[in-house]
Amino acid sequence: HTVELNEMFGQIQSPGYPDSYPSDSEVTWNITVPEFRVQLYFMHFNLESSYLCEYDYVKVETEDQVLATFCGRETTDTEQTPGQEVVLSPGSFMSVTFRSDFSNEERFTGFDAHYMAVDVDECKEREDEELSCDHYCHNYIGGYYCSCRFGYILHTDNRTCRVECSGNLFTQRTGTITSPDYPNPYPKSSECSYTIDLEEGFMVTLHFEDIFDIEDHPEVPCPYDYIKIKAGSKVWGPFCGEKSPEPISTQSHSIQILFRSDNSGENRGWRLSYRA
Numbered sequence: 001h002t003v004e005l006n007e008m009f010g011q012i013q014s015p016g017y018p019d020s021y022p023s024d025s026e027v028t029w030n031i032t033v034p035e036f037r038v039q040l041y042f043m044h045f046n047l048e049s050s051y052l053c054e055y056d057y058v059k060v061e062t063e064d065q066v067l068a069t070f071c072g073r074e075t076t077d078t079e080q081t082p083g084q085e086v087v088l089s090p091g092s093f094m095s096v097t098f099r100s101d102f103s104n105e106e107r108f109t110g111f112d113a114h115y116m117a118v119d120v121d122e123c124k125e126r127e128d129e130e131l132s133c134d135h136y137c138h139n140y141i142g143g144y145y146c147s148c149r150f151g152y153i154l155h156t157d158n159r160t161c162r163v164e165c166s167g168n169l170f171t172q173r174t175g176t177i178t179s180p181d182y183p184n185p186y187p188k189s190s191e192c193s194y195t196i197d198l199e200e201g202f203m204v205t206l207h208f209e210d211i212f213d214i215e216d217h218p219e220v221p222c223p224y225d226y227i228k229i230k231a232g233s234k235v236w237g238p239f240c241g242e243k244s245p246e247p248i249s250t251q252s253h254s255i256q257i258l259f260r261s262d263n264s265g266e267n268r269g270w271r272l273s274y275r276a
Contacts, residue, residue, distance in 0.1 A: 058113075231250040
């Protein structure tokens with residue numbers, strides 16, 4: 001027969017436990033816990049032993065795979081505590097089946113097992129996925145959330161960390177401008193703007209340094225991340241890839257540099273010096 005279990009924890013015992021279990025019996029316990037995984041461990045285990053557990057056994061499975069099959073007697077090695085073998089379901093369902101065949105050579109007391117719902121550690125599970133947290137991941141019961149390093153803001157996707165980098169103004173006649181965190185990878189999902197604004201009569205020239213590394217695409221020009229320079233109606237760029245742009249003589253005293261990054265990639269960014 002089948003028993004449905006929906007509590008967050010519980011106990012499963014062989015029929016008649018702690019007395020010997022009957023011959024020719026079969027019981028299945030279906031354990032379902034919401035949002036969690038199921039952990040099962042045995043405090044006592046004493047079944048008839050047989051080759052490949054073909055006579056009596058306890059089988060633990062999920063919807064589509066067998067997690068473990070046990071039979072025989074408990075190990076007598078004193079270092080091993082009863083129930084040291086923990087079975088963990090990949091999802092929120094586990095089924096445990098006890099079966100005994102038509103005969104028992106001697107008396108076997110069966111088993112005593114306990115199960116409990118355990119939280120899924122989403123942070124560990126998502127480490128390699130595209131959807132993992134950009135900086136820090138925090139696991140809590142039933143879920144997880146992301147947070148960012150100092151100086152960064154969590155994007156509305158609740159996963160990537162961006163910086164506030166718009167409205168930077170440069171009024172000196174020479175200077176250096178870099179992507180945020182340069183030469184470390186620049187932040188994702190950010191829109192940066194830098195304005196160089198000098199007195200009329202001066203003209204700004206830009207020189208990009210050697211390290212230039214902005215995510216690019218083999219067929220489409222700069223669809224992900226790029227830097228663009230504007231002076232009045234003139235536009236240079238978008239630039240991306242690994243080759244620094246040639247020096248730019250803007251013929252203007254007021255220019256705007258725009259830098260955009262999407263929500264993926266680990267590129268080092270750019271650094272430029274300007275002079276009037």
